[in-house]
Structure formats: C-alpha cells, structure tokens
Amino acid sequence: MVQDIITDIESETGNDCQKIDSILNEQVLQISGEDLRQVVEMLKQKHEFHHLSAITAQILENDSDYVELLYHFWKGFGFTLLLRLKKENPVIDSIIDHIPGSDFYEREVAEMYGVKFNFRDGIPPLLLPDDWVDGPPMLTEKKA
Amino acid sequence: MEKITIPIGPQHPLLKEPLSLLIDIMGEKVTGGTLRLGYVHRGIEKLAQSRNYIQNVPLIERVCGICSQVHTTTYCYAVEKLLGIEIPARAQYIRALMCELERIHSHLLWLGILCKHIGLDTIFMHTWHDREMVLDIMEELSGGRVAHAANKIGGVRFDLDEDHGPMVISIINKLQGQIGKLRDMVMHEPTIKARTEGVAPLSQDDIRKFCVVGPVARASGVDVDFRRDDPLPPYDQLDFSVVTHTAGDAWARTIVRVEEIEVSMKLCAQILQDIPDGPIEVRASRRVPAGQVVVRAEAPRGEVVYYLRSDGSDSPARLKIRTPSLTALSILPKQLSEIQVADIPVVVAGVDLCIACADR
Amino acid sequence: MRNIFKKLKIFTAIIDAFRNEPETIAYPREPLVLPKGHRGNILMLNPEQCSGCGLCVRDCPANALELIKDTRTKFRLDYYPARCAYCGQCVESCRNQAISHANNLADPTSNPDGSVIVLKDTLEKENEKDS
Amino acid sequence: MFIQLLFYGFVFPGLIFQILCAWVFEWLDRKLIARFQRRVGPRWFQPLADWIKLISKENILPKGSNELVLTILPILSFGAVLTAGMYVPVAGFNFFSFEGDLIVILFLLSIPTLAYYLAGIASIGIYSFLGGSRSILQFFSYEVPLLLALSGPAILAGSWSIQNIITSQLSKGPFIIFQPLGFILAVVGLIGKLKRDPLDIPKAKSEVVAGALTEYTGIRLAFWHLAMNVQAVLGIFLLINLYLSWSPMDIPLLSTLAFIIKFLGLVVMLSVISSVFSRLRIDQLADIGWRILVPLALLQLLVVIFMGF
Numbered sequence: 033m034v035q036d037i038i039t040d041i042e043s044e045t046g047n048d049c050q051k052i053d054s055i056l057n058e059q060v061l062q063i064s065g066e067d068l069r070q071v072v073e074m075l076k077q078k079h080e081f082h083h084l085s086a087i088t089a090q091i092l093e094n095d096s097d098y099v100e101l102l103y104h105f106w107k108g109f110g111f112t113l114l115l116r117l118k119k120e121n122p123v124i125d126s127i128i129d130h131i132p133g134s135d136f137y138e139r140e141v142a143e144m145y146g147v148k149f150n151f152r153d154g155i156p157p158l159l160l161p162d163d164w165v166d167g168p169p170m171l172t173e174k175k176a
Numbered sequence: 177m178e179k180i181t182i183p184i185g186p187q188h189p190l191l192k193e194p195l196s197l198l199i200d201i202m203g204e205k206v207t208g209g210t211l212r213l214g215y216v217h218r219g220i221e222k223l224a225q226s227r228n229y230i231q232n233v234p235l236i237e238r239v240c241g242i243c244s245q246v247h248t249t250t251y252c253y254a255v256e257k258l259l260g261i262e263i264p265a266r267a268q269y270i271r272a273l274m275c276e277l278e279r280i281h282s283h284l285l286w287l288g289i290l291c292k293h294i295g296l297d298t299i300f301m302h303t304w305h306d307r308e309m310v311l312d313i314m315e316e317l318s319g320g321r322v323a324h325a326a327n328k329i330g331g332v333r334f335d336l337d338e339d340h341g342p343m344v345i346s347i348i349n350k351l352q353g354q355i356g357k358l359r360d361m362v363m364h365e366p367t368i369k370a371r372t373e374g375v376a377p378l379s380q381d382d383i384r385k386f387c388v389v390g391p392v393a394r395a396s397g398v399d400v401d402f403r404r405d406d407p408l409p410p411y412d413q414l415d416f417s418v419v420t421h422t423a424g425d426a427w428a429r430t431i432v433r434v435e436e437i438e439v440s441m442k443l444c445a446q447i448l449q450d451i452p453d454g455p456i457e458v459r460a461s462r463r464v465p466a467g468q469v470v471v472r473a474e475a476p477r478g479e480v481v482y483y484l485r486s487d488g489s490d491s492p493a494r495l496k497i498r499t500p501s502l503t504a505l506s507i508l509p510k511q512l513s514e515i516q517v518a519d520i521p522v523v524v525a526g527v528d529l530c531i532a533c534a535d536r
Numbered sequence: 537m538r539n540i541f542k543k544l545k546i547f548t549a550i551i552d553a554f555r556n557e558p559e560t561i562a563y564p565r566e567p568l569v570l571p572k573g574h575r576g577n578i579l580m581l582n583p584e585q586c587s588g589c590g591l592c593v594r595d596c597p598a599n600a601l602e603l604i605k606d607t608r609t610k611f612r613l614d615y616y617p618a619r620c621a622y623c624g625q626c627v628e629s630c631r632n633q634a635i636s637h638a639n640n641l642a643d644p645t646s647n648p649d650g651s652v653i654v655l656k657d658t659l660e661k662e663n664e665k666d667s
Numbered sequence: 668m669f670i671q672l673l674f675y676g677f678v679f680p681g682l683i684f685q686i687l688c689a690w691v692f693e694w695l696d697r698k699l700i701a702r703f704q705r706r707v708g709p710r711w712f713q714p715l716a717d718w719i720k721l722i723s724k725e726n727i728l729p730k731g732s733n734e735l736v737l738t739i740l741p742i743l744s745f746g747a748v749l750t751a752g753m754y755v756p757v758a759g760f761n762f763f764s765f766e767g768d769l770i771v772i773l774f775l776l777s778i779p780t781l782a783y784y785l786a787g788i789a790s791i792g793i794y795s796f797l798g799g800s801r802s803i804l805q806f807f808s809y810e811v812p813l814l815l816a817l818s819g820p821a822i823l824a825g826s827w828s829i830q831n832i833i834t835s836q837l838s839k840g841p842f843i844i845f846q847p848l849g850f851i852l853a854v855v856g857l858i859g860k861l862k863r864d865p866l867d868i869p870k871a872k873s874e875v876v877a878g879a880l881t882e883y884t885g886i887r888l889a890f891w892h893l894a895m896n897v898q899a900v901l902g903i904f905l906l907i908n909l910y911l912s913w914s915p916m917d918i919p920l921l922s923t924l925a926f927i928i929k930f931l932g933l934v935v936m937l938s939v940i941s942s943v944f945s946r947l948r949i950d951q952l953a954d955i956g957w958r959i960l961v962p963l964a965l966l967q968l969l970v971v972i973f974m975g976f
Contacts, residue, residue: 055468056257082384083400085481086498093487104481104498108405110470129426133387137498137505144221159214159535170222181795190873204949231597234623293873295864295946299551301704305559312571318636319575325623333628334573360545367865367945517797518948521873546943550703559705 034059034111037079041067043073058110060102065115069125072103072113076130081105087137089145091119091171099145120149144170179207180519186215190293190521193531197508198525201517209512211505216533224495229255229329229464232492237323237496240491240533242282245274246475247497248327253408254471254484255329260463267331268410269451274314274326275345276440276447280351280478281310283391283433283440286528287362290430293521294371299361306354313347316340331457334409341448348444355441372426376511376523379424386507390500391480392527396424402474413450416443426526435530462490475500477528499533568641575622576640578615580655585634586613588656592626592635601626606659613655617642675753675762685752689896692903692934699938714896718889719824726885726915729791736789737883740760741890744779748897751775755904756829758926759919769821769909772829773814775971776901779894780806781861783869786891787879798878804949805859808956809866813856819849819971820909829905833912841913845974847937849967852960854936857902861895864941868949883897903933 034051037060038061041049045067052060073082088102099122103113117124126149127134138149139158146168157164166172179202186194194215200207220239224232237244249271256263288303311321318324318334326332362368379500383393393400401418403411419435421428466488472481478500487493504527511523561568570576578600580586588611593603600620605611613654622642635655675681693714701708728734754768780802787799820842821827824835836842843850859866862878870878877883880891907929947955 035308055470058470082387083389084387085470085479086483086496088483088494088496090485090494090496093493102483104470104483106406106472106479110406110472112470131243131387132385133503136502156212157214158212161214169219180793180796182797189876227597228595230625230629234597234621234625237623270654280781291945292552295871295873296944297700297864298546298704298942301706302549302553305705308559316571316573319573320622321625323621323623325575325625328628333624355550357545359703361549363545363943365943367947371945371948516948516950518868518871518874518946525873547939550942552941553698553705554702556705558702558707560707562707 033119034061037075037111039062039091040078041071045070053116055112058104058112060112060114062114062116063123065117068103068113068115069127069130070129072127074132075105079107081107081111082131083107084134084137085110087134087141089141089170090147091145099147100159101141101147117147123150124148125150126152144168146171178202179215184431184520184524190524191527191531192289195505195529195531195532197512199512199520204517206512206515206517206520207241209509211508213531213535215535216532219428220536221495221497224492225392226491228462228490229492230462232495233328234323234325236497237325238329239499239536240475240530241322242285242530243278243475243533244322244478245271245278245324245326246473246480246500249275249408250471250473250480250482251495252327252329253473254469254482256460257372257469258467258484259329259459259460260465261330261460263331263458264455265410265452266335266454267456269447270332270334270336270456271327272410273444273447273451274318275308276443277314279440279476279481280367280444281307281314282435284310286432286433286519286525287358287430290372290522290525291362291368293525294368296365296368299358299365299368302361303358306351306358309347309351309354313344316343328457331455335456336451341451345445345448348441352438352441355434355437359438362434363428368430369427371518372430372522372526375426375519376515376526377423377425377510378507382507382510385505386510388478388503388507390475390504390528391429391432391436392507393478394418394420395428397422400479402472402479406472408471408473410447414443414446416446426522428524429528463488464490464492477501477504477530477533491497497536499530499536501528501530504529506514540581570639572639574637574639574641575624576638576642577617578620578626578653578655579636579638580613580634581636582632582634583656585632586656587632587634588613588658589631591631592627595625595629597621597623597625601655604659610659612637612657612659615655616651618651618655672846679763680752680757680760680834682749683899684757685749685897686893688900689893690718691895692900693834695931695934696938699935700942703938703942718893721889721892722886724885728884729882732791732882733789737786738788738887740782740789741883741887741894744782745890745894745897747778747782748894748901752897752901755901756830756833756908757904758923759833761830764828766831767827768833769817769827769829772901772905773817775858775889776898777806777810779898783862783879786883790879790882790916792882794876794881795879795942798869798875798881801875801949802862802879803931805862805866805868805952808953808959809856809859810939812852812956812964813860815961816846816849816852816856817909818904819846819967822975823969824969829908834913841911843910846910846967846971848963849971852964852967853906853910854940855960856905858937858940861899861902863899863937863942866945866952868952872945899937903930903937906933 038049047064047067052062054060083106085104085106089102090150095120098116099119101115105111126138141147142149143157143160184197184199185191186196196212197209199209233248237248241248284303284307288300292300300366314324315321318326378396380397383396383398397420399420404418416439419432421432464486466486468485470483472479481498483496484492485494590603591602598619598621600616602614603611683927694711700706754763754772784799784803820832824832862869911929920950
C-alpha cells in the first residue's frame with residue numbers, strides 16, 4: 033500500500049520520496065515542499081485520502097534550522113506526509129482548494145509558527161489578538 | 177432591503193463560551209458570516225512543553241470542560257505507547273466506562289442547549305436533570321463532576337469496588353427510563369421538529385471536503401466512528417453499533433445524538449459486565465524515551481488527534497492537539513447562509529461547539 | 537391515537553414534575569450533600585507521615601504547593617488554596633499517604649487563614665528551641 | 668367624591684391593586700414554570716425584590732440614544748395599561764363602565780406593543796432594532812385574530828360594553844360554551860400580545876438578546892417589566908370577563924372567590940402553554956396567523972352572527 037503511494041508520488045513529481053520510521057504507529061513519507069499540492073491532489077484522486085486530521089508544525093531541537101510540517105491523513109489507518117521548510121523564510125503552498133477543511137489548520141500553523149501559505153494573503157488572525165506584535169508564539173524562547 | 181451585520185459574541189446569550197460571529201442579514205434572512213476564535217486561547221500546546229508528563233495530565237484535562245476524560249485518555253495512551261507499556265485490562269475498561277458516561281452527559285447537555293435555544297426550557301431542565309444523574313455517578317467514582325482526574329500515566333487512579341457496579345447499573349437503568357421518556361418528548365414534540373427539520377443541511381460531500389467528524393458527520397451519512405475504525409483498547413473487544421442518519425440537517429443531528437446516548441448506555445452495562453479483575457495500574461517511568469506518536473480517539477464530538485513527540489526528557493518536546501470542534505467551526509460559515517435569523521441558534525447549537533476545545 | 541398520546545408526553549412529564557418534589561434544593565438554606573469521593577480542600581491528616589520529599593510539589597500542575605527546605609528534617613510545606621485546581625495529583629504522588637482531600641465544597645476565597653495554609657512546619661519549632 | 672376618585676385611581680382598581688396583581692401573577696408564573704421544570708422556584712417576595720433591585724441599579728443609556736424618548740416610552744406604556752385597568756371589571760366591581768369601553772381597552776392595551784417597537788427604533792443597538800421590527804411583525808400576525816375573536820362576545824351580547832357582556836352571560840351562561848374556538852384564539856392572541864413563550868419572538872434571548880429592551884437598565888427597565896405584567900393581568904381579567912363570567916349563585920363573596928379561581932386557572936394555563944411549546948419562527952407565526960387563525964376567527968364570527976338571529 034505505502035509502496036504504491038511512494039511509486040505514485042515519484043512518478044507524479046519526479047522527485048525522491050522517502051519512507052521514514054519516525055512515528056511509532058504511522059507511515060511517514062517525506063516529500064519536498066514544492067510538491068505538496070501535486071501530492072495531495074494525487075492522494076485525493078487516486079488513493080481517496082479525503083480526511084486530513086491535522087497539520088502539526090514543530091521545530092526539532094537538534095536541527096533547529098527547519099520548521100517541520102506534518103500532514104496527518106487518515107483512511108482507516110494513519111498516514112503522514114512530512115515536509116521540511118527553512119526556518120528563516122518558511123513558505124509553503126496552501127492546499128485549501130483541494131481540502132477546504134485545512135483552512136483552520138493552515139491558519140493556526142501560520143500564526144503559531146510564522147509559516148507563509150501561498151495564495152492566502154491577508155487572512156485575518158484566527159487565534160491571536162488583532163494587535164499581536166511579538167511574532168509567532170511557538171518560536172519565541174520565552175518560557176510559558 | 178438594507179444589509180446589516182449583527183455581532184453574535186464574544187458575549188451573547190446564545191454562546192456559553194466566547195466566540196465572535198459576524199453575521200450579515202437582510203431583513204430576517206442570513207446571507208453569510210465570518211467567525212473569529214481565540215478568546216479562550218490558553219496556549220496549552222506551548223504550556224505543555226514546559227511541564228513534565230505527570231503535570232500535563234491535569235492540564236490536558238482542562239482542554240475541554242465537557243469531554244475532559246477522553247482528552248486525558250488519549251494523552252495517557254500516547255505517553256504509554258512511547259513508554260512501551262500496556263496498562264492492565266481493568267484500567268482500560270474503567271477508562272472506557274468513564275468515556276461512555278462522558279458521552280452520555282455531553283449529548284444530554286447538547287440536547288438541553290438546543291431545546292433552550294429554541295425556547296423550550298422545560299426539556300432543557302429535564303435533560304439537565306438526567307445529566308446530573310450521570311455526573312453524580314462520575315463524581316462518586318472519581319471525585320470530580322467534570323474534572324474527573326481519573327487517568328494517570330500507567331493506569332487509572334480509582335478502582336471500582338463491589339458497591340460501585342450495582343450503583344452504576346441501577347442509575348443507568350433509571351436513566352434508561354428517563355431517556356425513553358425524553359426521546360418520546362423530543363421525537364414527537366411538533367415544534368422541535370418544525371424548528372430543526374431541513375435547517376442547514378450538509379451533504380456527504382461537504383462533510384468529506386471539510387473533514388468534519390463525529391455526530392455531525394454521522395448525521396450526514398458518513399459512517400465514521402473512531403471507536404470502531406481505529407479503536408483504543410478496550411473498544412476492540414466491545415460490541416456496539418454506530419448510529420448514522422442521511423438527512424444531514426439539525427433534526428438528523430438530534431436523532432443521531434439521542435440514539436447515541438442509548439448506545440452508550442448499553443455500552444456502559446456491557447463494560448460493567450465484562451470488566452476483568454486485576455490491578456489498575458502499572459509503574460510508569462517519569463522519563464519517556466524519544467519517539468513520536470499519533471493517537472486518534474472518538475470524543476463525544478468526534479475525532480481527537482494527539483501528536484506527541486518526546487526527546488527523552490521528562491517533559492514533552494511537542495504536543496499537538498486537534499479537537500473535533502475545530503472542524504465543526506470550519507464548516508459553520510458555510511452553514512450560516514440561506515437561513516433565517518431564528519435558525520442561527522439551531523445551527524450554532526446544532527454542530528455542538530466547544531470553543532475552549534477549539535482554542536486550546 | 538398512540539401518536540397523539542406520544543405528543544402529550546411532555547404534558548405528562550410536566551404534570552409528573554409538578555406532583556413530585558422538586559429536584560433542586562434551596563442551597564444556602566438547605567445543606568448540600570456531596571458524594572463520598574468528592575475532592576475538596578487539601579488536608580494533611582497525618583503530618584508525621586510527611587517526610588518532606590517534595591514529590592507533591594514537583595508534580596503539582598498549578599504550583600499550589602511550596603516546600604521551604606532547610607535540612608532533611610527541617611522544612612515547611614505551604615498550600616495556596618486559591619491556586620489549587622483540586623486535581624488530586626499531590627494525593628496521588630505522595631508515597632506516604634500523608635496528604636488527602638477533605639470532603640467539602642472547596643471555597644478558596646473564604647479561607648479564614650488567609651491565602652496560605654501551612655500543612656506541615658518543622659522549621660519554627662526548631663527555631664524556638666534554638667532561641 | 669374626590670377621595671372616592673383617589674381611592675379608585677390609586678387603590679382599587681387602580682395603581683396598588685394592579686401592581687399587586689402583577690406581582691402575584693409574576694410569582695405564580697415563575698413558581699409554576701419552575702415546578703414544571705423540577706426546580707424549587709422563587710419565594711413569594713421575589714418579584715418585589717427584583718423590582719426593588721432594578722430601581723436601585725445604575726441607570727445607563729448608551730451614548731447617542733434618544734434619552735427623552737426612551738424615558739417616556741416605559742412611562743407611556745405603564746400609564747396606558749393602568750388607564751385600561753380602570754375600565755376592566757374585577758370580580759363584578761365596575762366603576763367606570765360605558766358603551767364601547769371594550770374598544771378603548773383594546774386600544775390602550777396595544778399601546779405597549781407600539782411603545783416597544785418605538786423603543787427598539789430609538790435605541791441604537793442592533794438587537795433593539797431587530798427586536799422592535801420583529802415586535803411589529805408579530806403585532807400584525809396576532810392582533811387581527813385577537814380582535815376578531817374578542818368581537819365575538821360583544822356581538823353575542825349585542826353590546827361593546829364589558830358590563831353588558833357580563834350581565835348577558837349571567838342569563839345565557841358563559842360564552843366559552845358558545846365560542847370555544849374564539850376563546851382559544853383569544854388566548855393565542857393574548858400570548859402574542861404579552862410576548863410570552865412560545866410567541867416570545869421579539870425578545871428571543873438566543874437570537875436578539877433581549878429584543879427592544881436590550882439597552883434598558885435600572886428604573887426604566889423596572890417600569891417596562893411592571894407594564895408588561897400589569898398588561899398580562901389585565902388580559903387575563905378581560906378573558907374572564909368576556910368568556911368565563913358566570914357563577915352559580917349571585918352572592919358577592921362567592922363570585923369574588925370564583926373570579927380568583929378563574930384567574931388562577933388561566934395563569935396555570937398560560938404557564939403550561941409556555942412550558943410545552945418551543946418558540947416559533949417569525950415566518951411560521953405569520954403563516955399560522957394568517958392562514959389558520961384568521962380563517963378560524965372569521966368562522967367563529969359567522970357562527971356567532973348566525974346564533975344571534
């Protein structure tokens with residue numbers, strides 16, 4: 033099953049797609065950031081991954097130059113896409129037209145981690161106050 | 177006719193929790209709306225990173241004021257998975273019992289709120305009286321009405337003694353009679369049906385697109401229930417049915433939830449019958465080995481997702497919580513069009529919002 | 537006909553409710569009966585059991601407990617009821633069963649002893665002996 | 668003579684009697700609804716306590732609202748219902764009867780609804796505006812069937828004086844026997860007039876907060892509440908006089924007792940109705956009002972007219 037997805041992704045994008053065993057109970061595939069829209073469209077059309085459970089953003093302690101994005105899909109079993117973005121200027125394509133339910137997830141990631149989503153400029157803040165100036169809260173070093 | 181924008185929230189009698197809805201109306205017709213969250217954003221995800229795993233259990237319990245048990249159950253399960261331990265079967269059953277009781281009380285609460293918003297305070301008070309019986313069970317068992325503090329990493333905090341089983345069974349039997357009456361009241365009262373039928377229907381396609389979960393999805397005919405499809409133990413050993421409906425409107429959501437209450441009551445009886453003897457906890461280390469885990473569970477409102485990453489210390493490196501209310505909120509602006517002003521309460525109450533959950 | 541009877545269910549429900557005693561109580565005038573296991577204020581029933589290990593302080597999610605430690609046997613354990621979330625983690629963490637919950641309706645603002653309750657104090661006694 | 672008029676105006680059937688009745692009605696209503704909902708309910712002095720609390724509260728109006736209009740409106744509606752109260756016979760006591768007083772009372776009792784509408788327009792809040800416009804929409808739905816229904820007893824008695832209608836009933840029997848439909852329609856109309864559940868559309872809490880009274884506080888709100896409750900009491904008195912005015916023996920004490928029992932019975936009826944139905948939508952109300960209630964009222968009127976011959 034996962035092997036099919038890997039071959040499909042590689043034939044679709046022409047880039048490498050790695051299987052990573054980072055999450056205990058899920059299949060994780062690492063793709064590059066530019067391919068996201070293509071991959072999501074393909075997954076939706078060909079493999080019927082409709083349900084996006086969540087988008088997790090995080091910064092790894094040992095490799096803090098990157099913002100890691102995890103797209104958790106579900107179709108009877110969990111399946112995760114992993115992307116790595118440069119922390120200085122994290123930009124990623126929005127998938128809101130393929131999966132409209134990703135709207136709030138993307139906005140949350142954008143506010144909390146400062147990730148920019150293409151095609152989604154000028155969206156009002158969802159969780160933070162309108163006059164928030166301190167930058168993305170999850171990137172600050174302040175102790176909670 | 178002039179277009180007016182009415183603000184519903186952050187403070188409004190319709191909302192029990194702060195949420196800002198800006199609704200455009202023309203006369204009595206609603207043409208659209210936008211929403212804004214964040215009034216109860218407590219930064220729990222960030223806060224969790226600076227506390228140890230044990231301190232996080234009471235913190236996670238406060239993500240939601242209604243479905244607190246399922247949040248700690250999911251969190252504890254995630255930590256136990258990373259620790260590589262499996263809790264005793266008795267503890268699993270006690271957790272499931274609390275989850276099911278919580279589902280009953282959450283759905284009863286929802287039913288009461290819906291009836292209150294459409295001006296039927298009698299059924300509101302009667303359902304909340306019945307809900308109080310469930311809360312009494314939970315308080316008797318765990319010591320708290322909504323903040324149960326029943327779970328700990330490696331098991332549960334309390335054991336069922338020989339009096340508890342019959343006490344729960346007798347209250348559940350009494351409740352079953354009450355719910356039967358309530359069901360008749362709700363199903364056959366003409367004005368409830370007149371107010372909810374055909375209001376803001378969602379098709380299966382909408383549900384799929386917006387990744388909506390829980391009773392709202394099941395009312396539209398999407399047969400998804402994480403108790404069955406991706407079960408945490410002991411749900412894989414329990415026998416229950418998943419309630420679905422096809423209409424997708426507020427009336428279908430009412431029916432689905434009322435029937436789920438009955439399924440949950442049967443599940444409670446089943447759990448109390450099947451519960452094995454044995455210990456209720458295993459020793460868990462304070463330090464959690466490095467690793468990542470994703471756990472999904474079925475809360476009363478739908479799927480909760482916990483992503484947990486540990487770096488080997490005694491506090492989590494990243495804890496991501498996705499609550500079902502977030503998906504319900506994302507489809508709310510779509511539902512708030514082509515309805516009447518008087519339908520706003522039905523729509524907003526109908527998707528069963530928990531703003532504290534969505535804000536975290 | 538049966539359908540009409542079902543439609544009248546709400547009438548029978550309100551008549552039943554009217555005939556029976558109300559389920560609520562007039563609270564300040566009538567006493568509240570709490571279930572057995574209700575978690576109220578934190579108490580130290582067996583102060584001699586407390587060894588001052590500080591496990592409760594480390595696990596408290598609300599920083600409601602404070603341990604001022606001088607030596608191994610000289611310490612003071614303070615409890616701030618207004619910060620307490622009544623989660624029972626300290627009771628759970630304590631290995632000697634020194635801390636427990638009172639079965640009362642916790643009301644942190646009406647505490648006559650002020651905002652701090654001293655659960656165990658061996659500091660002052662020692663100091664008194666010294667002076 | 669002057670003392671007597673003062674007594675009529677301020678004690679019975681004027682100010683004090685009506686306010687007392689209003690508080691008794693409010694307490695009974697709240698207590699009954701509480702008991703239907705398995706609650707304990709308020710103690711007997713609660714309406715008075717609430718009123719005193721309200722008049723002692725700070726009196727705030729939002730900036731930009733028309734203070735003069737918003738102050739006059741509650742006084743106007745309170746005055747209108749008190750005036751109407753002078754002409755409504757209570758337990759056979761009637762001091763200012765004249766031919767056509769029924770029409771005057773109905774006119775006076777519709778003033779609070781119009782004042783409510785104006786309060787909604789004069790406040791600057793958006794909920795007040797919505798509540799006010801809803802109240803006028805509702806007014807058009809219930810007022811026509813109510814007037815048609817209430818003209819039934821007048822036609823049957825051949826007079827527009829309430830006293831004559833009462834005396835006519837003493838010989839013929841209570842009019843509820845001849846026009847049960849008219850009585851039901853009058854009750855529905857009264858519920859609409861009082862904005863009670865299930866027709867509390869103008870002040871539906873979950874939709875428009877408190878309707879036109881959202882921006883009101885303090886003593887102005889207290890007078891609004893009092894006006895509403897006195898209006899409710901007068902409506903019930905009117906129903907008793909027009910439909911139920913009959914007692915087996917012509918003893919004053921007994922007829923007073925019968926009047927009190929009828930009053931309590933109607934209060935129970937209103938409380939039951941308000942606790943078993945959910946609120947209707949405004950389009951549903953307009954639908955029911957014009958498609959069902961008005962034809963039924965016309966039918967009742969036809970029956971009454973044929974009975975008269």
